[in-house]
Amino acid sequence: xxxxxxxxxxxxxxxxxxxxxxxxxxxxxxxxxxxxxxxxxxxxxxxxxxxxxxxxxxxxxxxxxxxxxxxxxxxxxxxxxxxxxxxxxxxxxxxxxxxxxxxxxxxxxxxxxxxxxxxxxxxxxxxxxxxxxxxxxxxxxxxxxxxxxxxxxxxxxxxxxxxxxxxxxxxxxxxxxxxx
Amino acid sequence: xxxxxxxxxxxxxxxxxxxxxxxxxxxxxxxxxxxxxxxxxxxxxxxxxxxxxxxxxxxxxxxxxxxxxxxxxxxxxxxxxxxxxxxxxxxxxxxxxxxxxxxxxxxxxxxxxxxxxxxxxxxxxxxxxxxxxxxxxxxxxxxxxxxxxxxxxxxxxxxxxxxxxxxxxxxxx
Numbered sequence: 001x002x003x004x005x006x007x008x009x010x011x012x013x014x015x016x017x018x019x020x021x022x023x024x025x026x027x028x029x030x031x032x033x034x035x036x037x038x039x040x041x042x043x044x045x046x047x048x049x050x051x052x053x054x055x056x057x058x059x060x061x062x063x064x065x066x067x068x069x070x071x072x073x074x075x076x077x078x079x080x081x082x083x084x085x086x087x088x089x090x091x092x093x094x095x096x097x098x099x100x101x102x103x104x105x106x107x108x109x110x111x112x113x114x115x116x117x118x119x120x121x122x123x124x125x126x127x128x129x130x131x132x133x134x135x136x137x138x139x140x141x142x143x144x145x146x147x148x149x150x151x152x153x154x155x156x157x158x159x160x161x162x163x164x165x166x167x168x169x170x171x172x173x174x175x176x177x178x179x180x
Numbered sequence: 181x182x183x184x185x186x187x188x189x190x191x192x193x194x195x196x197x198x199x200x201x202x203x204x205x206x207x208x209x210x211x212x213x214x215x216x217x218x219x220x221x222x223x224x225x226x227x228x229x230x231x232x233x234x235x236x237x238x239x240x241x242x243x244x245x246x247x248x249x250x251x252x253x254x255x256x257x258x259x260x261x262x263x264x265x266x267x268x269x270x271x272x273x274x275x276x277x278x279x280x281x282x283x284x285x286x287x288x289x290x291x292x293x294x295x296x297x298x299x300x301x302x303x304x305x306x307x308x309x310x311x312x313x314x315x316x317x318x319x320x321x322x323x324x325x326x327x328x329x330x331x332x333x334x335x336x337x338x339x340x341x342x343x344x345x346x347x348x349x350x351x352x353x
Contacts, residue, residue: 013335014334014335015235016234016235017234017335017339018234018235018334018335018338019234019338019342021235021236021237021306022235022236022237022238023299023302023303024334024338025235025236027327027334028333028334028335031327031331031333031334035331036331043279043285043288046288046289046291046292047272047275047276047279047288048268048272049291049292049295050288050291050292050295051268051271051272051275052268053291053295054291055264055265055267055268055271056194056195056196056197056264056267057194057195057197057238057261057263057264057265057267058194058236058238058239058261058262058264058265059236060235060236060238061236061261061262061264061265062264062265062267062268064265065265065266065268065269066268066269066272069268069269069272070272074269077269078266081262081265081266082262085235085258085261085262086258088233088234088235088239089239089242089254089257089258089261091233091234092229092230092233092235092239092242092243092246092254093242093243093246093251093254095229095232095233095243096225096226096229096242096243096246096247096254097246099225099228099229106349106353107346107349110345110346110348110349111342111343111345111346112232112342113310113312113316113345114315114316114319114341114342114343114344114345114346114348115338115339115341115342115345116231116232116306116309116310117310117311117315117316117317117319117320117323117341117345118319118320118323118337118338118340118341118342119306119310119323119338120303120306120307120310120311120320120323121319121320121321121322121323121324121325121327122323122324122327122334122337122338123299123300123302123303123306123307124300124303124320124324125323125324125327125328126296126299126327127296127297127299127300127303128328129327129328130292130293130295130296130299131293131296134289134292134293143293146290146293146294146297147293147294147296147297147300148297149294149297150293150294150295150296150297150298150301151297151298151300151301154297154298154301154302155301155304161295161298164294164297164298165291165294165295165298167294168290168291168293168294169287169290169291169294171290172286172287172288172289172290172291172293173283173286173287173290175286175290176286177286177289
């Protein structure tokens with residue numbers, strides 16, 4: 001089990017300093033918690049990630065709470081939630097208070113443009129890192145169909161995430177996987 | 181009293197959204213049109229601020245709270261943002277009992293795959309907005325490569341991209 005201090009340090013750093021929204025932040029947390037530290041199994045990550053997507057509100061904070069709950073219990077998970085969200089909140093307030101000055105600063109805009117471009121690469125990388133483990137021999141068709149239909153339904157049919165996830169869940173329940 | 185109303189209105193917006201800016205129509209209806217706690221300009225600025233700050237895109241709610249009620253309003257917004265996350269604790273406990281079932285396992289894996297597809301769909305319009313020059317394309321491609329093929333930290337990669345962009349701006353100006 002990780003120490004609360006080390007866990008908070010990771011959630012503080014990743015939760016408050018990753019640009020581009022919840023998806024790259026979740027990808028960064030996957031990298032830290034599953035791949036580097038191995039505090040969370042791939043199965044537990046999948047459970048937390050799937051549940052966070054169907055929890056109302058900000059998926060990222062639900063994911064932070066769930067993954068911390070899995071590692072250190074629910075009481076400490078509440079502390080992790082505060083650590084992962086409060087500092088960015090303070091930054092947002094500060095930026096709101098001085099928005100007119102900051103938004104017109106060309107240097108700040110140049111720095112943010114670079115970080116946002118990088119977040120696009122991070123998002124595509126997180127997509128690949130999530131999908132790649134499912135592309136095992138015998139399961140490639142299943143994984144490709146589920147991902148492909150989800151993209152079509154959300155991008156072209158403009159269906160909201162919840163029905164898309166429900167359809168995928170039903171498909172996953174009935175469509176068996178081949179043994180690796 | 182105003183703070184409680186503000187918290188409840190913001191909570192309504194967060195509870196009725198499942199991603200990013202999905203709660204925006206509810207928020208506008210309640211806070212701009214009905215209660216006049218906010219102007220459309222302030223709401224637009226809040227969304228812009230949410231895009232340029234680290235963390236989730238839903239953090240624009242914190243700017244909304246700040247515009248509507250100053251620092252106490254911002255605190256009410258933070259509470260409204262984190263309250264729904266607590267719902268996942270009982271959900272996790274309930275779902276955790278069934279994770280050994282192979283049908284549940286493959287359902288979860290299918291939901292993760294679909295989530296990845298949804299995220300990629302959301303990336304395309306964001307990418308169109310962010311990738312506007314050869315340099316931004318190069319930063320995105322290099323970031324992708326570093327994350328897939330190395331163990332480099334995501335925060336460092338994004339920070340380095342910001343610095344490269346800044347350095348390029350300094351060289352060109």
